[in-house]
Amino acid sequence: MTDLLPPIQTTARDDAVLKALAGFVRQEGLGPGEKLPTERILAERLKVSRNTVREALTRWEGLGLVERRQGSGTYLKAAVSPDMLHMPLTLAGGNDFAGLMATLEIRRALEAEAAALCAIRAGKAELAEIERKLDVMEEAFQTRAGMSSEEDWEFHQAIFRASGNPLFEQIIAAMYEMFHRFWEHPLGVRDFGHASFPYHRTIFNCIAARDPEGARAEALKLIATVEDDLKRGAANLKLSDRR
Amino acid sequence: MTDLLPPIQTTARDDAVLKALAGFVRQEGLGPGEKLPTERILAERLKVSRNTVREALTRWEGLGLVERRQGSGTYLKAAVSPDMLHMPLTLAGGNDFAGLMATLEIRRALEAEAAALCAIRAGKAELAEIERKLDVMEEAFQTRAGMSSEEDWEFHQAIFRASGNPLFEQIIAAMYEMFHRFWEHPLGVRDFGHASFPYHRTIFNCIAARDPEGARAEALKLIATVEDDLKRGAANLKLSDRR
């Protein structure tokens, strides 16, 4: 006998509030940036205490769905729908080098799969878009004699978007901040990112040739070079700390 | 000029409460499963209202760090530290078949990478743990003449855990609910999961042999069979709908 007989759910006021609120947002067609009703109004309409409303909104705020501005109101920060799946990721000691490597491993996993899917699914328009981003990136590389994080990022984003699965882009976007905190301070590695440059073109070639496994392999190589760069940077940093 | 000059924080009571609480947990050496002080005690010690304490704990609860049980107390669900990095991720939709396939693609990406990392990093103890789960799963398979979702899941979880990167397990854990909603209702495919069975052993063999790329390849094959099963199930379902 396994666990049939799941624990029953008796009270879940604030959860109900969130569901109702999500329904309201959908019905009103509210989008990011728009203001939702006052806490006091919500409390009155839903026939619950303002306190309960606040607990519910606090959860949404913690999840980054909503922003509260004292004296002004509560504003949507993202699209909400009644059937959302929440996936809070927490990285203990997320400010250190190990945390960056952890996110990079996730990125490698997603980048490889997205490239493979992209090789299968990307339409003509999407393919052209990716190549355009690639050209811009290569142009920037030549001009400034080095990797440019912004253009590089846009290239990868285009691949994620063309994978046909929005989850890739969403997960990576959640980690964007982490990547770029280090990206902007390349740990003393002067030619940071140089090694990864050629793989952008090879990945695109595989995608254009409809070669999923090739694309996957090239993406893996690309992230490997970034990882190497970072490790080298960390070693340098440790060295200069000792100085 | 970018966004240096972050907005100053005049009032951030509940944030301060969380920081203080995280410090307390560290100082006391509290781990997952252990009980936190009462809300009333926290309020008194921190010289804030109980309501403020509750707002703070609500945030942690929303982030899955803590579990509150009425009448019992508040318990840690994960390790917390003062310097945590939160990456809350909410996925829109996902209750339909397309959503399931989307999450499955994420799972394939992570499963492949985790298996590869595991082949590199898993220690002796972790290797033994994985094999134990595998034995249990195979035992269940023989006895009940079919895949058992619980034991299967534990096997995969052990691999994620041994990957040395906590993010893998966190992401997958968040999707667990989604997978199992369908797993329990195998869409009419009677021998659902049968096809994936042998790959569990081959994955383990590659990991034990310290063959990352082999493990990655086997993991990809495993998910591919699950995908096929699901697609077959969906086709059956559509067929029976027409009936």
Place this chain on the structure above:
DNA sequence: AATGGTTCAATGGTCCAACCAATTTCCGCA
């Protein structure tokens, strides 16, 4: 001795009413 019922204190969940602090609105004055 074991099982089941009762009581009771502890604890999270909810409510209320008031006040504080930041923001926005608006009105009167120059």
Place this chain on the structure above:
DNA sequence: TGCGGAAATTGGTTGGACCATTGAACCATT
């Protein structure tokens, strides 16, 4: 018309009260 300050609005905090659930201790029946 433009501007400065009062007033209304809105989220943030407080304190106190009561409800609902839990779990332990105790008691009664078998």
